[in-house]
Amino acid sequence: MEAPKASKPKMTPGRVTGPLLYAVSSAVLGMLQFGYNTGVINSPRNFIEHFISEQYDADPSIIFSLIVSIFAVGGMVGCPLASWMLEKYGRKTSLIINAAFGVLSALLMGFSKLADSVEMIIIGRFLIGINCGFATTASPTYVSEVAPLSLRGAFGTVNQLAVAFGMVGAQILGIDVLLGSDEGWPWLLGLAIVPSAVQFVMLIFAPESPRYLLLVVRDEERSRGVLTHIRATMEVDDEINDMHIEDRAARQEEKFSIRDLFMIDSLRQPLIIGIVMHLSQQLGGINAVLYYSTTIFQNAGLEIDKARLAAIGVGSVLFVMALVSIPLMDRLGRRTLQLGGLAGMAVFSVLMTVAFFTQENETMKVFAVIFTFLYVAFFGVGPSSIPWMLLSELFGQGARSAAVSVGALINWLANFIVGLTFIPMSNALGNFVFLPYTFLLILFFTFTYFKLPETKNRTIEEVTALFKK
Known part of the structure; x- marks a missing residue:
């Protein structure tokens, strides 16, 4: 006798609730950080190169290229690190650790001029690259797991919007009347502390991913409690069943x-x-x-x-x-x-x-x-x-x-x-x-x-x- 085939998960109706918006917002601040640090290095180039020339005899444009590009080296480290930590420590805890890491990175860049240290900029850019690479993996994962299936695509685009918003913010702050000056550029780099610090505080009160609780921790009661909270309804049986069905299908693959x-x-x-x-x-x-x-x-x-x-x-x-x-x-x-x-x-x-x-x-x-x-x-x-x-x-x-x-x-x-x-x-x-x-x-x-x-x-x-x- 053939085993019955697993039924296809239903498209359960979903609606936007306050707790859901809060959870998504706390996660996508990491993507805003990614956008900010992609755009922030643009305007202060001349001032940073002048700072480099005061410290080294080497061509400042070459060292500036290193400062720009080492951000991506950090990203290459952050992506696989996120994949490992998300499974071992959970989505919420991993995001909190990454937010704290972002605070440290911003402090290094922000105080680099005060310490007369180009190395602090380079190390800070590398570390914030790890933070952003981590976010490009962790944030979409968390958002997709807290969002209802019917709204997953729409909430997924929020990550791209956050990146663009962070980039625009960095470029606005980089104009000469704000922080685009010889005195202002350390503040411009150091302001990366804001999204990470706000994210750290918000995540403390954000829920763990219900999918992680159910399928990795195997705690259906906690998963059901989180779903009830972020869906603002007690009717979560269908969604719990859908996750079980997807899990069984995945185990068979x-x-x-x-x-x-x-x-x-x-x-x-x-x-x-x-x-x-x-x-x-x-x-x-x-x-x-x-x-x-x-x-x-x-x-x-x-x-x-x-x-x-x-x-x-x-x-x-x-x-x-x-x-x-x-x-x-x-x-x-x-x-x-x-x-x-x-x-x-x-x-x-x-x-x-x-x-x-x-x-x-x-x-x-x-x-x-x-x-x-x-x-x-x-x-x-x-x-x-x-x-x-x-x-x-x-x-x-x-x-x-x-x-x-x-x-x-x-x-x-x-x-x-x-x-x-x-x-x-x-x-x-x-x-x-x-x-x-x-x-x-x-x-x-x-x-x-x-x-x-x-x-x-x-x-x-x-x-x-x-x-x-």
């Missing part, structure tokens, strides 16, 4: 290691696609803009104060596009948005290059800014979020965790490469600096067109079956 992903044909194909999507997000040059937009706008002929104001527009465009992409994601599909985003970035990277060569013309200075904004807008349409979603949609439960870990590592590695190489590339190539990114964007577009399947409205079983044929 074979577990795959990272090595298996490279050795098994049906897993290697989607892994390569996921890796290329992550590379397209970073090697398309977006972080050259996010890290160095003030420098780029100065090179385009803008005065320093106007360049800093234009840099605020970069983060603002990213924030708006995060909102715009929410309804488009399930309407147009992942593949269409990824292709459109890569194509638009390629076109406007060429137009940016043209504008840089005609910067003596006042009109073209304006167009240089507009083309940069449109380049960022097309990034926000698809490449900003789709690579993070795809690996979860290309792999079944047994291989998903390993695949997502590989994707995150590749993403941070490519981030490091862009941060480290942009200034030397800019010095060597001048106004042609974006053409290598254009070439790579064309390659990524071609690969995506021929290799990326549409995952919209397809189950995991249907997607994985494509690679078994």
Whole structure:
């Protein structure tokens, strides 16, 4: 007699409650921290390089590149650390420890000038990179586990909004009338203490993930209590049953290691696609803009104060596009948005290059800014979020965790490469600096067109079956 098949989890209705909003807000402050520390290093470059030149005889731009890029090295450490700690210590405790770590990192950067120590900036940037890498894994995990299934997609976009909001905040604070000065830049870096400190306090009163309590701790009573609190209803039986069903299905699936992903044909194909999507997000040059937009706008002929104001527009465009992409994601599909985003970035990277060569013309200075904004807008349409979603949609439960870990590592590695190489590339190539990114964007577009399947409205079983044929 055949064993009965596990029924598919029901889409239980969900609603937004105060406790749910509080829990989600406490987690996404880590993503706001990620956005803040991506954008904060942009405006104070000249002041930090002056500080470096007072301490060392070496080329300050090279050390500044290290300060920028070592953030990504920390991210490469933080991602796998989060995966381990989330399972061993729980979602809430891990997030609290990471928030405390963020406070320490901010203090090092904030007091670096007072201590006449460039090393404190470098160490602080490395540690805040660990904090942010940790957050990019831990925050989405916690949010997805406290949100009702029917609202999981909507709450998932909150992470991207928090990143963009943090970036805009850093760029606004970096203008000369606020903290974009020789006296203000240590405060600008040190203000990273605020999101971590607020998160630390908020998390003390936030609930543990009900999914973690039920499926890892095996404490159904506590899980039921948390669900009752954040759903504001006693009717949580269906959700508890759904988690049991998903757990049984996951236990029946074979577990795959990272090595298996490279050795098994049906897993290697989607892994390569996921890796290329992550590379397209970073090697398309977006972080050259996010890290160095003030420098780029100065090179385009803008005065320093106007360049800093234009840099605020970069983060603002990213924030708006995060909102715009929410309804488009399930309407147009992942593949269409990824292709459109890569194509638009390629076109406007060429137009940016043209504008840089005609910067003596006042009109073209304006167009240089507009083309940069449109380049960022097309990034926000698809490449900003789709690579993070795809690996979860290309792999079944047994291989998903390993695949997502590989994707995150590749993403941070490519981030490091862009941060480290942009200034030397800019010095060597001048106004042609974006053409290598254009070439790579064309390659990524071609690969995506021929290799990326549409995952919209397809189950995991249907997607994985494509690679078994």
